[in-house]
Amino acid sequence: MILVISVCENKLHEEEFVKPVTDLLENYKVVHYSELKEVKEDKIIICGTALKDNSYLDHLDKFSWLKNFKGKVLGICAGMQIIGKVLGKELEEDKKIGFIDNKYYLHSFKVKGFGDILEKNNFKGVLFHPEIRNKEIIKEFVD
Template sequence: MILVVKVNEFELHDDEFVKPVTDLLENFKVVDYREISKKDLDEAEKIIICGTALKDNKYFENLDKFSWLKNFKKPVLGICAGMQIIAEVLGYKIIKNKKIGVFENRYHLHSFSVEGFDDKLEIMNFKGYLFHPEVLNKELIREFALG
């Protein structure tokens, strides 16, 4: 089972930031980042942390809800805000970097990025894409799910 972590503050964003990801998966469970239980983490084979809207930065105030990432050994994929969350928890610096639209066949929708990284991150069991692969690069999510 892949645990899909929802980061968006408003339910109306579920269809935009979570559903396009789960549409690419077969066996998954969606959970709000504030409600992840130990059981969820134990049962998950992999985890995907979804992105959220440009103006929705509420999760930055609740980064402690992601402290489980520090000792987590299974594969985790962070999309956009998800990549920023992984980086921040692992001690990397978040910097302002606004990018909206399609660049080199990748759909970007972000106000920040991670210092020292371009639009990808790979550290141990953690992977991150600053762009939204569910839009133009669906194969990246399928590869993560199957790999």
């Protein structure tokens, strides 16, 4: 079972940022970070959200448990930013919209000192959206 965490403030955005990810999975459950009580799964995907939705940055305390999580975590876009903050890194403004060098980007911030990918121990973050034209990244994480 894979735990898919939504950070979308508006439910409608989940169709765009969560469903394309869960369409690639077989055994999963989706929980919004604000409703997360306990984590039994050993693999987690934290999905991205809309360009104008930065609400998760005001609730980073809800992700502090991640620091001691022993399973594997894949953070997509906002998910990478959350991983960065949990690991003590800073974010900086970096707006990028569109399909560039075969990767689809849609973000307002990046993790300072990192490019598209952040890998540390059990954490992997990707700043672009692998659910668009780079689905193998999600499939490899799941396998």
